[in-house]
Amino acid sequence: MKTFSELHQAFLAKQSRFATYKVNGLNIIALSNVYHPDIESSSLFLLKPIVQRYQNLKTKKKRLLDIGCGTGVVGLSLSKYVEDLYLSDVGKNAVLCARINSFINFKSAKIYQSDLFTSLPDLLFDVITFNLPLLHQNIESTVELATNDPNGQIFIKFVEQLSLYLEPQGEVFFTYSSLGDLELIKKIPECFDVEKVAIERDEETGIERYVFKLIMN
Template identity: 30%
Template structure:
């Protein structure tokens, strides 16, 4: 069983395995003690569990029921109790405001066919899920809140920055890593 950042994480072939994009997000996201955090597309739960070390409460959501069950197991395995996991299509089953919202977004063009595809495939242009997230996220962000969105350069970073601006948030690239034929970036947005 692999260990990431001091946490033991069970893996499942139907759930996205932590990779370079996950690690870039883990090393970039900042959570202050006592904050409420939301991890959209939680996968194995790694980011949610890392945020739970400082946050008062963390909610992890994923459209893939296999991911939600795996994340719950990983929370139990690591003895982390201030985290909850739900099946949700983005914000569908989310209530309240959060100080930190993370999303390692799917960004490959195409249509999801298997449960694992929801972690990778973001719609016909690869942006549909990202664009929905950006349009809806302001409703769930506290006054001092921060959004951390991971995406690839192949899906249009400038378009993401503009869409955040259109949604009333200021955004900037705060981390970047070159992997194979693309750059993986973390975009941070705030009011």
């Protein structure tokens, strides 16, 4: 059985290569060092419970923001449920990738290079999604922008700023895992109702990953 370190290095090697995917009827290009939306990815893990909730929507959500969008697969897959789609990522490669995928799939999206909310327009969103980096380790290479959250600081900054960008009764969906510090979930401000809407356990490693939903009350 391979160690977690060996599995992670193999994972990073895969992310460093160019690849193409077919996801939810979309043609997705994954540039090197941009998180790949393969079948086991946390991108698709995040998408599943959101689609389950939104597939029978009678009225579209007004604005959706997908932070850390990578290839854009989450936001582009959800575009049919919203009037206006916003995608953002801190990485230049990811922003370029999201723009390419938006163009080749004939999807309209406003795309920004932004560290969380820093460079985004001053708007309120009905839905915010974030496939968070799940490893609480230092970032040592470009590819680790999508996987590593040093000491959980990205998560902490994210939840501390959320209320400034969310409509009343707005929804937030984000990934988390047992690789991170689960105690940090307690740092979510009290103005949010917190619900764990998905959980999955890897039998080989014992690692669990989750999707949390927040509603601002």
